[in-house]
Amino acid sequence: MNWYYSENNQRRGPVPQDELEQMAREGKITPDTLVWSEGMANWQPYREMFPAEVMQPSAGVPSLPGTDLPPSPVAGRDGPPWEQRGSVELGQAIVGTVKGVLFEPDQLFARMKCEGGIVNPLQYALLVGGAGMFVGSIYNIIYQKVEGYPGFSGNHAIERLHLTGSGVASELMLAIFLVPILVVLFTFIMSGLLHICLMILGGAAKSFETTFRVVCYSFGSAELFQVIPMCGWFIVIVWYAISTSVGIAKAHEISTGKAVAAVLLPLMLCCGVLVACVSLLVGLLAAASGAH
Amino acid sequence: MPMEWRRLREKEIDHEFLWLAVSTVSIALGVVWLKAGLPAPGCVFHNFTGFACPTCGGTRCLRDFVAGHYWAAFVWNPLVFCVLVWTVLFDLYAILVLFLRLPRARISHVSSGTATGLRVVAVAMIAANWMYLIAAGR
Numbered sequence: 001m002n003w004y005y006s007e008n009n010q011r012r013g014p015v016p017q018d019e020l021e022q023m024a025r026e027g028k029i030t031p032d033t034l035v036w037s038e039g040m041a042n043w044q045p046y047r048e049m050f051p052a053e054v055m056q057p058s059a060g061v062p063s064l065p066g067t068d069l070p071p072s073p074v075a076g077r078d079g080p081p082w083e084q085r086g087s088v089e090l091g092q093a094i095v096g097t098v099k100g101v102l103f104e105p106d107q108l109f110a111r112m113k114c115e116g117g118i119v120n121p122l123q124y125a126l127l128v129g130g131a132g133m134f135v136g137s138i139y140n141i142i143y144q145k146v147e148g149y150p151g152f153s154g155n156h157a158i159e160r161l162h163l164t165g166s167g168v169a170s171e172l173m174l175a176i177f178l179v180p181i182l183v184v185l186f187t188f189i190m191s192g193l194l195h196i197c198l199m200i201l202g203g204a205a206k207s208f209e210t211t212f213r214v215v216c217y218s219f220g221s222a223e224l225f226q227v228i229p230m231c232g233w234f235i236v237i238v239w240y241a242i243s244t245s246v247g248i249a250k251a252h253e254i255s256t257g258k259a260v261a262a263v264l265l266p267l268m269l270c271c272g273v274l275v276a277c278v279s280l281l282v283g284l285l286a287a288a289s290g291a292h
Numbered sequence: 293m294p295m296e297w298r299r300l301r302e303k304e305i306d307h308e309f310l311w312l313a314v315s316t317v318s319i320a321l322g323v324v325w326l327k328a329g330l331p332a333p334g335c336v337f338h339n340f341t342g343f344a345c346p347t348c349g350g351t352r353c354l355r356d357f358v359a360g361h362y363w364a365a366f367v368w369n370p371l372v373f374c375v376l377v378w379t380v381l382f383d384l385y386a387i388l389v390l391f392l393r394l395p396r397a398r399i400s401h402v403s404s405g406t407a408t409g410l411r412v413v414a415v416a417m418i419a420a421n422w423m424y425l426i427a428a429g430r
Contacts, residue, residue, distance in 0.1 A: 039401055039403050040401055040402075040403075040404070041401075041402040041403060041404050041406070041407035042407070117303065118305060181317065181321070184314075185314060185317060185318055185321075188310065188311075188314045189314065189318070192311075192314075199411075200411050200414050200415065201411075202407070202411065208305065208307075209305055
């Protein structure tokens with residue numbers, strides 16, 4: 001069986017399988033190197049195709065005397081600050097990751113590990129995104145006290161769920177209970193939809209785990225904009241779409257256009273049109289104010 | 293598509309457990325929401341354009357599906373109905389393999405021709421469903 005592999009974004013090969021494995025043992029091919037062979041729909045990381053090979057220690061390379069060092073991370077992908085909590089303080093890890101995702105997403109996602117478990121990114125989404133979502137629900141509770149508020153009334157929910165009696169306290173308790181559940185559901189469902197869209201567009205170069213990790217970091221960071229009253233939710237949607245698009249392009253190593261299409265498709269299928277409408281409105285208002 | 297039945301690899305995501313949990317909690321929350329008589333989320337696309345979006349009728353489909361009115365559920369939104377049926381079938385399979393500790397079903401390789409065919413089918417299904425919803429005046 002002959003294989004092609006990627007090197008500096010160039011296709012190389014074909015090479016026989018034993019030669020490919022030899023190159024992996026010599027370190028010329030890393031576990032993240034994309035490989036392809038006749039019959040495969042997409043390029044896949046080497047470790048996906050040869051998991052047993054990747055797990056084996058390099059033949060002939062002695063271990064460093066007197067040390068028990070873990071294997072070095074894949075070159076260039078050492079993970080965001082959140083995944084370096086062993087060497088960085090928790091606060092710095094959170095601030096570094098938030099700043100990276102929101103303001104330098106291309107750099108942060110270029111160094112994000114494509115695999116390494118779903119627990120770390122989910123913890124980030126729960127802690128940081130959950131905090132943002134909780135603040136958003138507090139605002140919502142306050143808005144609903146304002147007479148004539150046109151949005152969905154949580155008071156009705158409380159009344160119909162027979163939680164009346166303690167007013168705001170019941171609503172806060174409901175929010176505390178629901179926010180973690182909603183964060184977990186959102187991250188998994190959005191990742192699933194996004195990965196299906198990537199598959200439809202032929203852009204799912206890496207596994208579901210990679211998509212999930214991008215969604216968790218993007219959602220967790222963008223959700224912090226909920227602290228801005230009234231329009232925070234809108235900024236969340238826009239920033240989430242932007243950082244996720246950049247993240248998907250960098251993590252799956254696909255074109256930005258394909259990543260943007262995959263991110264917008266699930267949003268457009270339901271309520272993402274709102275984003276386009278509000279953007280249009282903002283654009284028109286800006287144009288109108290500029291004309292005077 | 294070639295399928296294989298195999299044990300989970302080390303550190304591999306347990307998709308059966310994951311999606312069983314996600315779908316069960318989602319459906320349970322949806323049912324609680326509907327049973328409590330809370331208002332269904334509105335459709336911005338429908339309000340703005342007057343036309344159905346590809347998921348319009350989804351909530352009513354879920355409501356009839358849960359009530360056991362399967363034909364009515366299908367008529368509201370065929371694609372959402374198919375997704376619900378698929379979810380139930382997947383959940384049954386997941387419960388089976390998790391409790392009996394059976395090997396998991398995985399797609400081993402998909403040829404480029406098959407992948408393209410699947411993409412075309414997926415897009416055609418979404419488009420056909422959307423046209424049906426608009427024609428039916430959802």
